[in-house]
Amino acid sequence: MKRLTVAVVIVVSASLAALAGAPARGGTSAETLRIYDPTGQVKTELTISDIVRSSAMADRSVGGVPALIFTLTKSGQAKFHVLTRALARRGARLHRNQVFAIAIDGHVYATPFIDYKVEPDGIPAGPAMEMNVSSFALAKKLAFELRG
Numbered sequence: 181m182k183r184l185t186v187a188v189v190i191v192v193s194a195s196l197a198a199l200a201g202a203p204a205r206g207g208t209s210a211e212t213l214r215i216y217d218p219t220g221q222v223k224t225e226l227t228i229s230d231i232v233r234s235s236a237m238a239d240r241s242v243g244g245v246p247a248l249i250f251t252l253t254k255s256g257q258a259k260f261h262v263l264t265r266a267l268a269r270r271g272a273r274l275h276r277n278q279v280f281a282i283a284i285d286g287h288v289y290a291t292p293f294i295d296y297k298v299e300p301d302g303i304p305a306g307p308a309m310e311m312n313v314s315s316f317a318l319a320k321k322l323a324f325e326l327r328g
Contacts, residue, residue: 217278224262
């Protein structure tokens, strides 16, 4: 299984604990996932229908860092590439890295950035996504929520 490691390809914000309580735009209904442009300029976003819900699990990535892992559907992989390509292109125009948000149940848990110099055409996603989080307990909780 090819794995796209968000924490390796792009840097995840170090202040996850502070972000854990920040509401994402939109509703806060249970079992929601959104991966999106927090500025709202890029309309493409991933939702719960873009992941294989049964794949969500807690794990420890390289170095023992707690992580949430889930598999994207084919459609989710395509949407992720479209989203990150648009962000990379905007970053090139503005000469600044661009962030996207990963929110679960209305809370933003990560704001990784796209380095437009490293990934000028965005990130061509493989099926697996890995998001480092602040604790293994949080990874387990989020995996449980995503599995529904």
